[in-house]
Amino acid sequence: MRPNRYIVLISILLGFAGAWLSADAVGQYLNAARSFASVDASYVEGSFAWKDPQYNEATAEFEITNDSDNDARLAHFGINLHFDGRFAGARYDQWEAIDIPAESSVIVEIPFLVSISEIRSEGGDAELSVSGQLRLEFENVGRDMTVPARGTIGHVPYQESNND
Amino acid sequence: MTDRTKRVIIRAGAIGLQWIGLTIALGALVMRADASYSELITPSFGAAPVFFGAMIAGFLLGLTIESPRFLAPLVILMCMVASGFVGILTYAPVVDGILIRTPALDNYVSQRVILMTLIMIMAVIPSTVAGTLLGGNLRVRQEIAPHPEDLAVDDEVPWWEQRYGSHSGTESDAETGRRPI
Structure with missing residues (x-):
């Protein structure tokens, strides 16, 4: 059959x-x-600068690289500032999403606010470092991706010329 | 090549093609059943279509193959191979050099393969039995009345297409001690 x-x-x-x-x-x-x-977030060397001599506020730049074939959107960037490994402050502003086209990179300036008043005075002498994470949304990919961001900044005293 | 050999090759080829087609179709459902990939792979169906897909595949194989000795291993092999499609999906980035292979990844794949195999085997058992029982009319020759040519080659029907106990045996079988099949 x-x-x-x-x-x-x-x-x-x-x-x-x-x-x-x-x-x-x-x-x-x-x-x-x-x-x-294909994504990476890194601290831009030498970009950290104190905005005031009381070490209340500072800014630093981070380069977000998107080497993938898909456009990405930086939906959130949460980052903390550390003095000698101790939490000192963070980026507290409302985050606005940034588009990162495929195979390109963007540099974002992050404002930091030192929220731990007890160690604020150590800002100029402490070993500075940052840690946090950013959330990326990709075109054609349903799931967001969280990328860790870490960087060692080193000793950065206040320089008046930075704020001229 | 004799006519009998040609017939056997065509029949075995047809069954082989059917098995491959149903296995690939089931494997595709398995790939899209995993909740872990539901946001990465769209559309994602969940596990229910795997169950019902296995029922349909088992039913279709049962309609075609009558011999349980041939049908049962083929159906189980179909479930196992289709489950292996989880491995094809999961290891694709490893082969591509994007991810590294870890014991956790291996464990995940093996547990998914076992789970999917069990789900499909549970589904195919009743449907295959139903298919092989209901498929008698479909397995007959293309005409209602048996063609004389087909009658002539009745003894040459491959063993996997013969019904158990349908052969009454011949005198020569009795002499040689061969049991009818």
């Missing part, structure tokens, strides 16, 4: 549909994985 040709034909058609769905799924997953692996 030979197999029914219509059943075999239906099965083969289902197989073609399955092959297309499988290849599409692998392609989508690879695209997402490549996007997630």
Whole structure:
């Protein structure tokens, strides 16, 4: 007895549909994985500057690199400032999303506010560092990605020339 | 090549193509069933279509193949291979050099493969039995009345297409001690 040709034909058609769905799924997953692996956030060396001699406020620049094939949007950037490893302050302003086109990078200036008054006076002598994370949304990828951001700034005394 | 050999090759080829097609279709459903990938791969269906897809696949294979000795291993193999599509998806970035292979990744894949295999096997058992019981009319030759040519080659039907106990045996079988199948 030979197999029914219509059943075999239906099965083969289902197989073609399955092959297309499988290849599409692998392609989508690879695209997402490549996007997630192609972003980086780093402190721009020498960009940290105190805005006042009381070490209340400061600014620093961070470079966000998007080497993926998808446009990205920097949806949130939470970053803390540390004096000798101790939490001293953070970026407290409302964040406005920034678009980062594919295969490009942007430099964002982050304002810091020192909120721990007890150690504020150590701002000029302490070893400064930053840590935090940023959240990126990619075009064609349904899930956001959180990227850790860390950087060692070093000793940065107040310089009046920075605020001229 | 004799006519019998040609017939056997065509029949086995048709069954093979059917098995491959259904396995790939099930594998695609398995790939899109994982909640972990639901935001990365769209559309994502969840596990229910895997269950019902396995039922349909088992039913279609059951309609085509009558011999349980051939059907049961094929159906189980279909479930196992389709479950392995989780591995194809998960390891694709590893092969591409984006991710590294870790024991946690291996454990995740193996547990998903086992889970999907069990879900599909539970689904295919009743549907395959139903398919093989209901498929008798579809497995007959293309005409209602048996074609004389087909009658002539009845003894040459491959063993996987023979019904258990349908052969009454011949005198020569009795002499040689061969049991009818």
